[in-house]
Amino acid sequence: MDNATQESQLVLALSPKEMQVLSWMARGFANKSIADVLSRDTKAVERQVSSIYTKLHLGDEGRDPRVGAALVYLKATGLLPR
Helix, strand or coil, rough: HHHHHHHHHHHHHCCCCHHHHHHHHHHHCCCCHHHHHHCHHHHHHHHHHHHHHHHHHCCCCCCHHHHHHHHHHHHCCCCCCC
16 A cells, blocks of 8 residues: 555544544644634644544654644645645
8 A cells, every 4th residue: 555545544534523623734723723713622622633643643753743644634635746
């Protein structure tokens, strides 16, 4: 399985709420702003972000996990060329 297919499979494992949060993260929004836009508690968004990092296997490859999550999302949705 190539890297693009793996990224797409990882994104499919996210819940609808996690996908919403990830889409706003990919646009550069901070957790507080995401919570405001989605009418959620900031702590709930923080938990979802943590879950996103876990499901996308991010955080231990030396780059910022938020940037990594945004890149995975953008590639998986076709918004960023592979």
